[in-house]
Amino acid sequence: MVDSTIAHSTPDSPASPASEAGSLDVQPGSDVVEQFPVLQHKIKGRQRLLRGLQRISSSQSLRARITRPRASSAPYRNSVSSLSCVSLTTTPSPFGQPSSGSSYFSYGDVSTAPTSVAATPAVETPGYDGIESVLAVRKVDHPVSTPMTISLPTEIKKKAKVFNFWETIPNELKIYILSFLSPKELVRASRVSKKFHELCFDGQLWIEFDASKFYREIPVGSLTKILETAGPFVHDLNLRGCLQIEYTQRAQRLVNACHNLYSTNLEGCRNFSRPTLHTLLKSNHQLIHLNLTGLAAVNNATCKIISRECPDLETLNLSGCKQMDARGIRFVIEGCPKLRDLRASSIRGFSGNTDLATAIFKTNNLERLILSNCSDITDAIFTTMILGPTPEFDLLTNRPLVPPRKLRHLDLTRCSRLSDTSIRSLAYITPNLEGLSLSNLTHLTDAALEPILASCPNLSHLDVEDLTHLSNSLFANHIAKSPCSTKLEHLSISGCENISDMGMLPVFQSCTNLNSVLMDNTRISNLTLTEAADMVRSRSRSLAHHASSSPLPEVTLNLTIYDTALVTWTGILEILSRNSEPLSAAKPGKDGVVEVGEGGNGKKGKEVIGLRCFHTWQMTVDEHTRRVLRGDLASARRVERKWAEYMQAELEVGVGGMDSRRRRRRAREMRDALEEDQGQQGQQQGQQGGQGQGQRRRGRTVGCAVM
Known part of the structure; x- marks a missing residue:
């Protein structure tokens, strides 16, 4: 850029010292010389001025001492040029008087400064006060000004661009x-x-390797390669259902790589070969949990290897292993003193095996014993497991004088040869019992369960399904009044044909912590459902002072009542009304969606009853429950009302008479109204979720199911 402060001179004048100092490089005969002729000045004064400028620009302390503040007025107020494309260096010439009322701008390489000034040079004023604010430092090759910023070296810039946080x-x-x-x-x-x-x-x-979640998505070669690479570090191996493990060398390489296992699950690996399994057991002496459910490779020799190579075993599942019998279980019991959980469903060979029963009695470490479907267990064998081969009894109380058993969960489902004599032996000797399953023991009566209920205060799960000899007296006088009544959570009486409202009403009144009750194929009626709804209502009120962790309702009681002839649609409607009842205490929001209030409303809204009922009513009940769980008050109440109208119309149709045609038409109208309501609800849900048409079809299906 050509400096805009150069005064004019004649073209024939010699080159001034200013060009030698680097202010302007002018070639003879150029257009620049014609437009901007150079003036002659006194060499002595100019050199003195340049030296002063260099000293001022290089000394910060000197500049700070002689500098005075600028005027507050804008220096470019009188300029008529545009500031968008000009340079803002607007200092007058150091060789003449400062110009007043005008500013000098430069457009690229062409200057807009005046082309003519007075011919007489200005008076030199080396000691001019405030010269640093008037004279700007020119950008020339001579080191007159020092740069204020220093750029980074190129090497550092390259390193900054490729800086990798992951590597650091x-x-x-x-x-x-x-x-x-x-x-x-x-x-x-x-x-x-x-x-x-x-x-x-x-x-x-790879401490935990659970292939059950993705084994279908990868080939066996990749699965084997992963285990070969990470096998030495795997402690928890889960190959449940991995059918790719075949009789190949890959399985052998897999087993050879895994020699630090603490827990292994091979359930469903039907193609696992016996030599491969034995190699796995022999190379992992520290096994604690072992699941071999359904493996055809397991036999009594496998159990002997487990007893010899895995002394720290605590959990063993041998259910469904058809190539072994009770003798293999005896090897495990005697060789694994720390065993706490034994699951041996569908194992044969218990009949007459007194040595196994004695071994189970002597260990007294088992907390869970699963012997379901072991149909050859007799009363003598089971009594030996619990009381020992030669038990002693108290003469006054007739109770066994043996150490209490540590059993917490006992499953004897379908052990059909057991009777009251052997089951009664659990009384007063299993104080820690929490779960008891006696389903399909067809010979049991009330006498077998009465002492157990009186001596097991921690009982929370009781399964007495298909015990046809049980009576209402057991439930009303023993279960409802037992020490475990407040802790009972699960009760299954399906198939107990003698149980009616007389037995179940006291149970729902006393057992307030129930969350699952199976009552199908019984003689209960709508009264039991009403009592269940009232129990949930009372439980909600007692817990209303607790803060709610979720703003939406939750299912806290599941009832199964299908195939109960005495339950009608009015009992179902009572449950539906109870489910939507907590929502009425909350504040209805937009489109009927409930806004749960503060205090007890939120907790009360959580108490909902899940119902499994007659199949022609089930889909309507499910639809109502979905709306309640979603918090949609208006829609749930509308389903109740229209379903009740439809059921009433159906009852009127069955009466017959002169108005039967009108009643049938009314029933069809009620059906269409219910179908339309559910279809509209499904359409709204589909529009919210982007699946309007599919949701509408599902809603119509629910409506048709009511027919």
Whole structure:
């Protein structure tokens, strides 16, 4: 840029010292010389001025001492030029008087400064006060001004651009970050680079290997390769349902790689070979949990290996292993003193095996014993398991004098040869019993359960399904009045044909913590359903002072009442009305959606009854329950009203008479109204979720099901 402060001179004048100082490089005969002729000045004064400028620009302290503040008025107020494309260097010439009332701008390389000034040079004023604010430092090659900023070297700039945060953090943090990925995502990430491959297959990430979630999505070769790589670090191996593990060398390589297992689940691996299984057991002496459900490779020799190689075993599941019998269980009981959980469903060979029963009695470490479908267990064998081979009894109380058993869960489902004599032996000797399943023991009566209910205060799950000899007296006088009544949570009386309202009404009045009751194929009626609804209502009121963790209702009691001839639609309507009752205490919001209030309203809204009933009513009940759980008060109440009108119309149609045609037409209208309501509700849900048409079809299906 050509300096805009140069005064004019004649073209023939010699080059001024200013050009030598670097202010302007002018070639003879150029247009610049013609437009901007250079003036002659006194060399002595000019050199003195340049030296002063250089000293001022290089000394910050000097500039701070002689500088005075600028005027507050804008310096470009009188300018008529545009500021969008000009340079804002507006200082007058250092060789003449400062110009007043005009500003000098430069457009690129062409200056807009005046082309003519007075011929007489200005008076030199080396000691001019405030010269640093008037004279601007020109951008010339001579080091007159020093740069205020320094750019980074090129090498540092390149390093800053390629800075990689991942490479700077320690491996411990990398492993922690990768631990949030699933096994499938880890395998994909391992393909990024060699370093990622090493990190993704680090042993800390494969302590737990659960292939049951993704084994269908990868071939057996990839599954085997993963286990071969991470096998030495795996502690918890779950291959449940992995049918790819066949009689091949891959399975053998897989087993050879896993020798630090603490927990193994091979349930459903039907193609697992016996030598491979034995190799796995022999190479993992520290096993604690072992699940071999349904494996054809398991036999009595396998149980002997378990007893010899796995002394720390605590949980063993051998259910469904048809190639073994009760002798194999005896090997495990005698060789694994820490065993607490034994599941041996559908195992043969208990009949006459007194040695196994004696071994179970002597250990007294079992907390869970599952012997369902072991139909050859007799009264003598089971009594030996509980009381020992030669029990002693108290002469006054007739109670056994043996140490209490540690059993907490006992399942004897379908052990059809057991009777009251053996089941009664559990009384007063199993104080920690929490779960008892006696389903399909067709010979049991009230006498077998009465002492158990009186001596087991922690009983929370009781399954007496298909016990046809039980009476209402057991439920009304023993279950409802037993020490475990307030802790009972699950009760199954399905198939107990003698149980009616007389037995179940006291149960619902006393057992206020019930959350699951199965009453199908019984003689209960609508009174039992009404009592159940009242129990939930009372429970909601007692817990109303607690704050609600969820603003929407939740199912807290599940009732199963299908195939109960005495239950009618009015009993079902009572449950539906109870389900929508808590919502009435809350504040209805937009479109009938409930806004749960403060205090007890939120907790009361959580108490909802889930119902399994007659199949022609079930889909309407499900639709009503979905609306209640969603908090849609108006829609749920509308379903109740229209379903009640439809059921009443159906009853009128069955009466017959002269108005039968009108009643049938009214029933059709009620049916169409219910179908239309549910169809509109499904359409609204579909529009909210982007699936309007599909939701509407589902709503119509619900309406048709009511017919």
